[in-house]
Amino acid sequence: MNELNDPATRSVPPMVEVRGLHMHFGSTYALRGVDLEVAQGEVVVVIGPSGSGKSTVLRCINLLETPTAGTVHVDGVQVNHKKADLNAIRAEVGMVFQQFNLFPHLSAVENVGLALRHVKKLSKRETAAIALAQLEIVGIPEKADAYPRELSGGQQQRVAIARALAMSPKVMLFDEPTSALDPEMIKEVLDVMLALAADGMTMVCVTHEMGFARGAANRMVFMDDGLVVEQGQPRELFEHAVEERTRQFFSQILKH
Amino acid sequence: MPGSSGRGELHPRSGENDMALDAERQRALIAQRHGGTTRRPWAIVDRDGFPYWLVALAVFLAWMGYRIATNDRYNEGAAFIDDGLITTVRITVFSFLLALGLGLVAGLGRIARNPIVRNVARTYIEFVRGIPILVMIFVVAFIVFTSVNGWLDRPNRSSSEIKFIVAIGIFYGAYLAEVFRGGIESIPPGQTEAGRSLGLSQRQTMRTIVLPQALRNMLPAIGNDLIACFKDSSLGTLLAVGEITHKTKLYGGTNFDYRAAYFVLAFMYLSITLVLSLLVSWYSDRLSAGRAR
Numbered sequence: 001m002n003e004l005n006d007p008a009t010r011s012v013p014p015m016v017e018v019r020g021l022h023m024h025f026g027s028t029y030a031l032r033g034v035d036l037e038v039a040q041g042e043v044v045v046v047i048g049p050s051g052s053g054k055s056t057v058l059r060c061i062n063l064l065e066t067p068t069a070g071t072v073h074v075d076g077v078q079v080n081h082k083k084a085d086l087n088a089i090r091a092e093v094g095m096v097f098q099q100f101n102l103f104p105h106l107s108a109v110e111n112v113g114l115a116l117r118h119v120k121k122l123s124k125r126e127t128a129a130i131a132l133a134q135l136e137i138v139g140i141p142e143k144a145d146a147y148p149r150e151l152s153g154g155q156q157q158r159v160a161i162a163r164a165l166a167m168s169p170k171v172m173l174f175d176e177p178t179s180a181l182d183p184e185m186i187k188e189v190l191d192v193m194l195a196l197a198a199d200g201m202t203m204v205c206v207t208h209e210m211g212f213a214r215g216a217a218n219r220m221v222f223m224d225d226g227l228v229v230e231q232g233q234p235r236e237l238f239e240h241a242v243e244e245r246t247r248q249f250f251s252q253i254l255k256h
Numbered sequence: 257m258p259g260s261s262g263r264g265e266l267h268p269r270s271g272e273n274d275m276a277l278d279a280e281r282q283r284a285l286i287a288q289r290h291g292g293t294t295r296r297p298w299a300i301v302d303r304d305g306f307p308y309w310l311v312a313l314a315v316f317l318a319w320m321g322y323r324i325a326t327n328d329r330y331n332e333g334a335a336f337i338d339d340g341l342i343t344t345v346r347i348t349v350f351s352f353l354l355a356l357g358l359g360l361v362a363g364l365g366r367i368a369r370n371p372i373v374r375n376v377a378r379t380y381i382e383f384v385r386g387i388p389i390l391v392m393i394f395v396v397a398f399i400v401f402t403s404v405n406g407w408l409d410r411p412n413r414s415s416s417e418i419k420f421i422v423a424i425g426i427f428y429g430a431y432l433a434e435v436f437r438g439g440i441e442s443i444p445p446g447q448t449e450a451g452r453s454l455g456l457s458q459r460q461t462m463r464t465i466v467l468p469q470a471l472r473n474m475l476p477a478i479g480n481d482l483i484a485c486f487k488d489s490s491l492g493t494l495l496a497v498g499e500i501t502h503k504t505k506l507y508g509g510t511n512f513d514y515r516a517a518y519f520v521l522a523f524m525y526l527s528i529t530l531v532l533s534l535l536v537s538w539y540s541d542r543l544s545a546g547r548a549r
């Protein structure tokens with residue numbers, strides 16, 4: 001395996017390591033050979049035009065999609081391996097969706113507690129305690145008994161983040177977590193993400209919130225057409241992008 | 257394969273409750289989509305305004321009940337026929353429980369990843385849908401039971417009530433399978449993905465996330481089938497099972513008072529059906545209001 005030859009990764013293996021990732025749906029290609037490494041505690045922001053494969057990369061990391069070719073390692077374990085324990089791996093990778101995907105038949109605290117109860121097999125008391133603590137961390141303990149439809153979009157997304165965090169994941173994946181939100185609610189979600197980043201969480205965030213990228217990201221990755229085109233520190237990429245496609249993309253998102 | 261099955265075909269076993277139930281189902285789905293609704297005593301009130309139909313039926317039933325209570329001939333008929341009520345209820349309960357079990361299994365099988373499982377489920381559903389219920393009853397009683405008892409080398413001594421319950425259960429199981437399938441497919445894939453991304457297994461995701469939500473969507477349709485199943489218990493008379501319709505035939509035949517006998521019988525079905533229908537509406541409304549578990 002090639003990471004063993006790389007002296008930089010031999011001492012501290014990357015938390016997430018994606019190598020030569022290919023993904024196709026029938027005849028359409030979503031990914032055409034993506035390499036991505038995320039170190040422990042690193043915050044990586046992935047940007048790129050719609051359809052460039054950003055979501056697919058995230059979905060391959062926790063195996064919501066099975067890659068056509070390539071390898072994905074999380075904390076040194078190859079996840080797209082026949083013998084991998086899928087459920088155990090997924091429990092260690094938190095995912096936050098654009099559409100929140102809260103469970104509408106469960107209250108906020110039950111949403112957060114569901115996996116604690118059924119995956120970690122915690123007692124009711126432990127589950128309730130952890131779930132409440134997580135809701136406190138995202139700043140809405142008073143909404144514990146509210147159902148998703150009684151919450152604003154921002155509150156729903158914060159519950160979704162709490163739900164993922166409750167499993168104490170090693171890495172958090174965010175797929176456009178603020179894209180479905182009304183503008184006035186974006187900040188409350190970004191604040192939670194910023195706090196999480198400051199706390200040392202390993203994060204891969206697909207987002208076009210450049211303020212967040214500047215404030216929290218160690219690295220920004222630009223994807224286009226199923227490939228990583230360019231990456232670097234946010235400020236550097238922002239001001240001195242080498243690739244024409246990257247510059248073009250920045251000028252497009254800045255117009256809005 | 258007998259034709260492509262459109263959605264409208266799902267409940268060919270329909271009765272007078274369908275209009276109210278369809279309205280209710282639609283309302284429940286709409287409420288679900290638009291996120292909740294205020295709770296009202298009867299869901300039916302919401303959509304159709306004041307339920308005059310309910311008043312009309314209640315008045316009619318009251319008049320029938322009054323006649324039965326005050327007229328000796330009717331009274332005597334009712335006293336004979338109501339011996340069959342327990343049997344009617346027993347048939348309905350057991351055959352519907354069997355149908356729910358078969359329906360869940362076949363509905364899950366219908367959307368399974370394994371093509372063998374999918375095809376077995378589909379075969380069962382299409383087989384049953386290709387046979388009228390009346391014929392189904394005879395097929396089960398005279399072919400299935402005889403053959404199975406033959407294979408097992410057992411005397412063919414199952415009671416007609418058991419045979420009838422199995423026949424009705426198999427029949428409604430096929431229709432409920434499509435209800436379950438539709439209900440499960442109505443839950444957005446994001447729900448399953450969220451469950452799986454938390455580490456829940458496929459089975460856990462189905463049990464704790466998809467089915468509870470699907471059940472709410474399906475409840476009006478399940479209630480509809482329950483009512484139809486209750487009414488079809490009257491076919492028990494074909495196998496001489498002593499439910500109310502059979503009792504009525506016996507009473508009419510011995511006393512030559514068919515008029516009183518069927519008056520009483522109609523009253524029994526109509527009143528029980530109405531109560532069931534209202535219960536289903538009320539319960540679906542409660543569920544879609546979101547609090548009940």
Ligand SMILES: Nc1ncnc2c1ncn2[C@@H]1O[C@H](COP(=O)(O)OP(=O)(O)O)[C@@H](O)[C@H]1O
Pocket residue numbers: 025028029030048049050051052053054055056057
């Ligand atoms: N389930 C799927 N079936 C077919 N095509 C898909 C599926 N998911 C993604 N794709 C295709 O893969 C490409 C990348 O999609 P996606 O990863 O969602 O892009 P992004 O998140 O960057 O917008 C797109 O062309 C999309 O149409």
Ligand SMILES: [Mg+2]
Pocket residue numbers: 054055056175176
């Ligand atoms: Mg996407």
